[in-house]
Amino acid sequence: MLFLLLLLISVFLTIQSHSFHKSQVITSANFVSGGVYKRINAANEYLNLKTENEGLAKENARLKSLLFNKKDSLIDDSKNLPAELSTYKVIQSKIINNSYGVHENFLTINSGSKEGVKPDMGVLNSKGIIGIVEHTSKNYATVISVLNIKSQINAKIKKTNHFGTLTWNGKNTGYVQLIDVPRLATVKKGDTIVTGAQSIIFPENINIGTIHKIYTDNKTNYFTIDVKLFNDMTSLGHIYIVENKHRKEILALEAKNKDE
Amino acid sequence: MNSTLLINIARFIILILAQVAFFDKINFLGYINPYPYILFIILYPVNANKNGLLLASFLLGLTMDMFNNSGGVHAASCVTLAYLRPSFFRFAFGLSYEYQTVKINERLTPERFSFILISILTHHIVFFLLEIFRFSFFWNILFRTVLSTIFTLLLCILIIYMFKPAKN
Structure with a gap:
């Protein structure tokens, strides 16, 4: 019967999404929902221009002070965003959909595999961490927010x-x-x-x-x-995506340990 | 017949866009959202093909799941509501509903109200049960469901009577 078939499919999809990591079949990282979210965000952005500008200006000021006081940055390098520039690749991007009302919250960002975004890259902004990339499509990616009961x-x-x-x-x-x-x-x-x-x-x-x-x-x-x-997770805009260039090497090494 | 098809396709798209762009962002009290997109199932023509409604509802729920990254929760609750809809018609309007021309979007009578209420309740209860399977926040989710039901009910009635199509 059609009803039972459709119900079974949806329950299957629900259970799939429950099992941890890389299991979701249907995500908002695709051409349709990514495109819709991008347009909605473009409209909403005008309303947040002021706070967004203030945030960027603040970060600008902080980076300038780092630049002008190079000695300080040596002593307290923890404040510097990419601590070791050589190990980490940074991609600048923007959040086009933010959810924080449910137990499993995901964000959608408007860069994807075309810009070099891959699953398991870190997402952060000037105030702190935001989440980890889960799925990517050509132009979009979904991010598991730190406000997700699956996030660790x-x-x-x-x-x-x-x-x-x-x-x-x-x-x-x-x-x-x-x-x-x-x-x-x-x-x-x-x-x-x-x-x-x-x-x-x-x-x-x-x-x-x-x-x-x-x-x-x-x-x-x-x-x-x-x-x-530090972050107000209900109001996010521009973000950075960081990739540990040595991640594969570390994972391969750790896998070797387990084999022995 | 052709115009009802067009109306329903338009309703499908408009309700999903409104849900995604506006109703999902309400976050009343931090996390309570209404789901008036199920108006599509409630307002679907009474005598239309049942399998068509089931498939359309499945697609509707799946689209919502895609936007919300929620697996298949919306799809399951929409399909259940679509399947049970004829029984709710019988419950609310009496046995001979199929021979009368039942129209939901007209003056709010107790029959119409009870039909809308039971439809929304069904959708939200299935939604609620699946969420419980996923996590264990029983009371939290129950609280959300009750508030969300009230919220959806008010909005659905408001939308129906705001966009009541002109009679010819």
Whole structure:
């Protein structure tokens, strides 16, 4: 029966999208929805021109100050966007659709494989990280937002270098959770959380947010930390996509270890 | 016949565009969105081919899933609503609905209201069940569904009576 057939297909697609990573069949990274989102965004952009300009001006000022005070940038190189320019390739792009109202949030950006965007590249802006590229088409790509309960990103506490995994509990768009932080770590409200060195997607020391609240899990001896994001995920515009040029090499090396 | 086909194609495109460009961006209270795009299924001609409606609803839901990166959740709830629609007609307008010319977009009677309400509820409940399968935020999703149902219902009724086609 037609009804059962169609229902089965849709349930199959639902389950497919649930299993982790690279499984989605139907995404907004395609000619039709990408094109529609691009046009909608072009109209919306005019309304946000002012805030967008302010953000760019601020970043411009920060980059200028880095340029004029080269000594400072040597001491505090963590503030520099691409920490090691030789390892990371940076592509400039723009978000044309942003979702933050559901539990699995995706963004659509208007660069695709034509510009060199590939799955598993990191997405960030001047304030901090945004997500990881999931699917690409010729001109568009979808990005798993950090506000996605499937998202897992390696992060650390800047002061103490203790690592944890950045996840989202699906509740508040302003806060994400850093889990599996060892109890040995000294954590304080207000400390900065940045991306960790174990990540082969993001450069180290990219800003994420500050510690807002600390919970201790009695069963596992780990901290769970509420992190207040630097980024307002509900209002995003221009972004950078970073690619770790050594990613393949690292992955191949790690795969070798597993084989032995 | 040909003009009803054209009207329905236009409705399909306009409702999806309105949903994607406007209603998906409302995010009332941070995350509650109405889904008035299902008006396409509610307003589909009563006596038209049932398989045609099923296929059109599947396509409608699939397009929504494409825009929302949501797998097949919209498609499943749309197909279920399309399948159950004749039973809802019988429930709301009585057994002989097929011989009368039931028109949804006319004066709001209790029959029409109950039909629209039960249609929206069905769509949202299937939507809700599939979301629960995907995650485990039971109360959160229940809360969203109830609010979203009310929101959709109000908007659907508003849209129907705002764009009531001129009678000839």
